[in-house]
């Protein structure tokens with residue numbers, strides 16, 4: 699009798715984890731923290747991609763409501779299209795922001811505002827069902843207290859967009875290299891990345 703070969707298990711495509719840093723200070727604390735999370739995700743088998751949104755040309759939403767009349771198509775043609783593609787391609791997002799006056803940076807807020815086209819037609823949004831985490835850096839040592847408004851804002855925005863909020867992390871740093879120096883191989887960031895890769 700020929701032995702029956704065991705059915706081959708279909709290989710699962712590794713998750714794509716996208717890190718978006720909203721810090722204008724390239725290579726600073728926020729970039730470092732987002733990258734620590736991505737390193738954790740990569741080690742756990744995920745594919746990763748990093749974009750510093752502050753280095754792109756993204757104009758603020760002007761509330762023209764063109765998107766509401768045109769099935770979620772934005773009237774502004776700029777680098778936001780790259781972010782939209784990246785968000786749609788990724789399974790998981792990691793938004794990172796420095797705390798600026800108890801809130802997220804203007805650069806990241808501009809990106810969040812430009813997600814409005816996905817809110818006007820939520821049933822058909824390609825962003826629904828994604829998973830996201832938020833990480834922050836602050837000068838004040840009470841990083842979690844400083845970051846609370848950012849976490850709240852994202853939690854509610856994600857709920858509206860149909861995105862699962864999967865984690866938050868706040869780290870303290872003032873000088874550009876503080877986070878990288880103190881938190882290279884920062885365990886909670888790596889652990890968050892590993893969790894997001896699952």
Ligand SMILES: Cc1cc2nc3c(=O)[nH]c(=O)nc-3n(C[C@H](O)[C@H](O)[C@H](O)COP(=O)(O)O)c2cc1C
Nearest residue numbers: 721723726727728796797798799800836837838871
């Ligand atoms: C405009 C501005 C506003 C800031 N506001 C705060 C704040 O409200 N609370 C705080 O703890 N740190 C504040 N900081 C400090 C930054 O959050 C901190 O240095 C952070 O690590 C910077 O991250 P980066 O290296 O990615 O730029 C502020 C910094 C700037 C430039």
